[in-house]
Amino acid sequence: MRIGLITGGGDCPGLNAAIRAVVKHGHGTYGHSIIGFRNGWKGVIEGDVQPLTREHIRNVLPVGGTMLGTARMHPHRVDGGLDAVRATLEAERVDALVVIGGDGTLDAASKVAETGINVIGIPKTIDNDVVRTDTAIGFETAVQVATEAVDRIHTTAESHNRVMVVEVMGRSTGWIAVNAAIAGGAELVLAPEAPFDMDRVERFLRHRHRAHASFSIIVVAEGAVPAAGSSMDYTTELGQFGEIVSGAVSSAVAHEIAERTGFDTRVTVLGHVQRGGTPLPADRILGSRFGVAAVEALQAGRSDVMTALHGESVDLVPISEIAGQVKQVPEELLRVAGALA
Structure with a gap:
């Protein structure tokens, strides 16, 4: 069998572990030949191919990102995209395609499968928002990075008697925000699943700083929004390609807090640092398990x-x-975060 392999969407730690597992198990166990397409679906459409052998995957296990590159392109949204995918796979004599990606990339994989191409998907996303799986490649490392940042910010917040607003990724869900807030001991977490009331945030901070401490940590998901009818006027800012503008909501929240309370308030936006770096063992293991399972699925x-x-x-x-x-954060986990304020 000749297997094609792509990584699509945003990069994350653990992708190379999955690529390595597909190559080692597919080639080593069953004698299949493996090729990679560079830069996601874009590479499939354009026929940008590289061989994947044991030599190519040597020492990639601890390396972040993806050795194949990635791009946010979906063939079913490009004129002639699906036809181009089929033409490339036929020209390269590919029998099946292993697609590693988030919800958008996997949605495209389903559309490709509908044309009669054999496709196996592997979920990856630091946002942990792919349904029907407990977790996806990259999430555990992203939470570790965010938690470490909250830990570090605690010391400077306490030293300077500040409110520190920490923005993490999470357009539609607050998985990173909620988990990092709980693990890092933040006082508040603002997640898309639970629109916030700035009046309540103000009251909480005033009470805490009067009765308990002179500093606070607030973790905010980039997709958090005020509740309907809230006294805070804010509309999610979108960029050129429909992406949420990094730092917009955290800056707005920090401005409101400073204006209302007079507390010294600062913002830290983690941004793409959550995607990079060495994957934790948990993501290396998960990527490896998913890669082996993908080959077994094709074999079956x-x-x-x-x-x-x-x-x-x-x-x-x-x-x-x-x-x-x-896949949204369950109410139970949101309650835990609230209970530990």
Whole structure:
């Protein structure tokens, strides 16, 4: 079997572990040949190919990012994109495609599978918002980075009697924000799942600084918004390509706090630092497990399915069932974060 492999969407730690596992298991166990397409679906459309052998994957396990490169392009949204994908796969004699990506990339994978191409998906996203899997490649490392930042910010906040607003990634969900807030001991977390009331935030901070401490840490997901009818006037700022403008909501929140309370308030935006660096063992292991499971799925003749972690097991779920859905932070976890304020 000749297997094609791509990574799409945003990069994250653990991608190279998945690539390595597909190559080692596919080639070493079954004798399959593996090729990679550079820069996600863009590389498939353009026929930008590189071989993947044991030599190419040597020492990549601890390396962040993706050795194949990535791009945010979806073939079903490009004129002639699906036809170009099929033409490239036919020209390269590819029997099946392993697609590593988030919800957008996997949605595209499902559209490609509908054209008759054998596709196996592997979920990766630091946002942890892909449904039907407990977690995805990259999330654990991103939470570690965010938690370490909160830990470090605590010392300067306490030293200077400041309110520190820490913005983390999370356009539609607050998985990183909530987990980092709990693990880092932040006083408040603002997540997209629970629109916030700035009046309540103000009251909380005034009470805390009067009765308990002279500093506070607030972790804010980039997609957090005020509740309807809130006294804070804010509309999510979007960039040229529809992305949320980094630092917009945290700056607005910090401005409101400073204006209302007079407390010295500062902002730290973690941004893309959450995506980079060495993957934790958890992401290396998960990427490796998903890569092996993807090869096994192809060997069993499966297609249009995604590897998924359920408890201690890696299972297969239909890709079509995850398209257009978002896995939100459960109410129980939000309550835990609130209870520890």
